[in-house]
Amino acid sequence: MSQALPFPVTPSEFIPPGSRFHALTSPFPMKRGGVLHGARVAYETWGTLNATRDNAVLIVTGLSPDAHAASSAADPAPGWWEPMLGPGRPIDSGRWFVVCVNSLGSCKGSTGAASIDPASGRPYRLAFPELSIEDIADAAAEVVRGLGIERLACVIGNSMGGMTALSLLLRHPGISRSHINISGSARALPFSIAVRSLQREAIRLDPNWNNGEYDDATYPESGMRIARKLGVITYRSALEWDGRFGRVRLDESSPFNGQGGEEDPFGLEFQVESYLEGHARRFVRRYDPNCYLYLSRSMDWFDLADHSGGDVLAGLARIRVERALAIGANTDILFPVQQQEEIAEGLALGGARAEFVGMDSPQGHDAFLVDYDRFGPAVRGFLDSL
Structure with a gap:
């Protein structure tokens, strides 16, 4: 660690050096039972809170991101949403005071299964209480x-943050004037549940x-x-898998070429397999498996x-906001675009001026992390109109 932290850190926690920490109410009650003592939430901020304290924007994230959404003086490394957040960017920190929180239950600074249980002095592991999206929302509030x-x-x-945001707005009426839901949903659908169930089973087996x-x-x-590969x-x-990789096979320069050898005749052979392997290797040992299980099930x-x-x-x-924007990619199979359309429809029933935008992006659920030419202007336009 590059900074002195005011709490014990386990080897399974991966905390960005620019993180700040909020101590939660102790005991902190959990929706499905149990409480947390001495729990915390990691967060980062950009911009300046104005005198009337009415220019704050909160970002709640998907399952794996930390609070480091963009570079800052405290941590100049690029963040996971770097092109979207900063001076002059779609989420303009020259105008807005931006707060990004790391989800309760994560291993990126907020209390989760990898954190030290003050009652035992050891990591919580499966002694961590059952985690719900509602708990994550209450901690962010x-x-x-x-x-x-x-x-x-x-x-x-x-993504998962879209669920957290809706829960936050419902459980804490009046906490926000407006809402942008990006590739999120108001409930988990059977396909998404099935995929996450297989992911958890792979870990547990x-x-x-x-x-x-x-x-x-x-x-x-x-x-x-x-x-990770399933995800x-x-x-x-x-469409993107086909356009990006086709049926191209690995060449001799690939680090995965022939890695199986004669002892593994079914080793990696195609470039798409190599891509998945590279993604998986960058993820493992940088995320705690128990935290992954808890957050996955909460969705x-x-x-x-x-x-x-x-x-x-x-x-x-039942959610009351003045304005709302729900955005999704038409090729998203994990949080299909119909779910964002449903969010806009439901929020409009509650009196919001709600708009739905389905993006013709070929990049599926991850489009909001890579297709900035489409998602950036939509977010900028909404925020600029507030």
């Missing part, structure tokens, strides 16, 4: 209040997972590699209809 912000100008949520009791020497690498397959579209459990007698549109209609 505490960060906002802790910064002295009574009402946000906008809350932006992408790795012998090294050992019911959550692994360490650096016995990290469940195979399970995490397969889980990456669903993050992009079949499957989420359904805004639970708050409205089984009707998701009625649940969305």
Whole structure:
């Protein structure tokens, strides 16, 4: 670590050097039972909060990102949403005071299964309470209040963060004037649940997972590699896979060429396999498997209809914001664009001026992370009009 941190850090936690920390209410109650003592949430900020404290924008993230959405003086390394956030960019830190929180349950600075349990002095592992999207939303709300912000100008949520944002708006009425939901949803659909179930199974069936009791020497690498590959397959579209890789085979310069040898006649052969392998290797050992399991399951459990007698549109209609924008990619199979259309429809029923935009991006669910020519102007236009 490049900084002194005010709490114990385990080898399974990966905290950006620019992170700041908010201590949650202790005990912090969890939706499905249990409490956390001495819990924290990591966050970063950009820009300046104005005198009236009404120019704050909150970003809540997908499953794996940390709070480092963009470079800053505290951490000049590029962030995961670098082209979207900063002076003059679509989320203009010259106008907005931007806060990005790392989800409760993560291993990127916020308390999760990899953190030290103060009751035992050891990592929580599977002793961590059952985690819900609602818990993540409540923790984010505490960060906002802790910064002295009574009402946000906008809350932006992408992917899992779209779920978190909707939960935040429902559970904390009046916390934001507006909302941008990017490739998010009001509930998990069967296809997404099925994929995440397989990802969790791959981790749990790795012998090294050992019911959550692994360490650096016995990290469940195979399970995490397969889980990551399954995820990456669903993050992009079949159109992009075909256009980008076709049926091109590995050449001799590839680090994965012939890696199986005679002892593994079914080793990597195509460039698309090499791409997946590279993604997986960059992810494993940079994310805690137990945290992955907890956050993945929290998405499957989420359904805004639970708050409205089984009707998701009625649940969305209970949210009160002045304006809303729901954006998605028409090629997204993980959070299909119909779900963003549903969000706009439901928020409009609640009185919001809500707009839906379906982007003709070939890049599937990950489009908001790479197709800035399409997503950037939409976000900029909405924020500039506030």
